[in-house]
Amino acid sequence: MIAGFDCSSKAIHLSLIDEDENVTGLEKFESGDKDYETRFYEILDKFEAYSGIIDISTAAIESAIYIQNAKATIAIASVVAGVKLQLHRSGTPFASVDNRAWKKVIIGKGNASKSDIMAFAITKWGDQFPEQDYADAACIALWRKRNGR
DSSP: OEEEEEEOSSEEEEEEEOTTOOEEEEEEEEOOOSSHHHHHHHHHHHHHHHHTTSOOSEEEEEOOOOOSSHHHHHHHHHHHHHHHHHHHHTTOOEEEEOHHHHHHHHTSOTTOOHHHHHHHHHHHHOSOOSSHHHHHHHHHHHHHHHHOO
C-alpha cells in the first residue's frame, strides 16, 4: 500500500492506494479536544496505534504550509513532524512534498484549487471522498507512486 497524508492541526487524513492506483482505504485520526496540546497527542497516539496494524510500503506527506498565523503554522508543522517520526520509527520509507509540487505533477497546475483537486479525484476514483482532505491525501499518495520513489 502507498499512503498519502494531509495534516492539519485538527486531524491527520490518510488515503491508501495500491499499485494499480486504486483507493483502498481512507482513515482519519482526530480529537475533539479544544486544547491543542491535548489534541496533538491524541491524534498522534491514534495514528501510532493504526500504523502498527497496517502494512504501508511507502508514503508521502504534504509539507507544512505557511499560514499567516504563526501559531497555526507551528501546530500544523508539529503534526507533520509527528507523522514523519512515526513513519521513521516503523521503517516506512517516505517523502515530503510541497503542495505546489504534487499539484503540478498530478493535477497539472501548481496552484490547483480545492475544486480542481476534487474534480480530478472524482474523475479518477469516483465520488468516495467525504472530505476534501481525503482527496488531497489520495493525490499525494498518487504523486508518491508515480514520481516520488
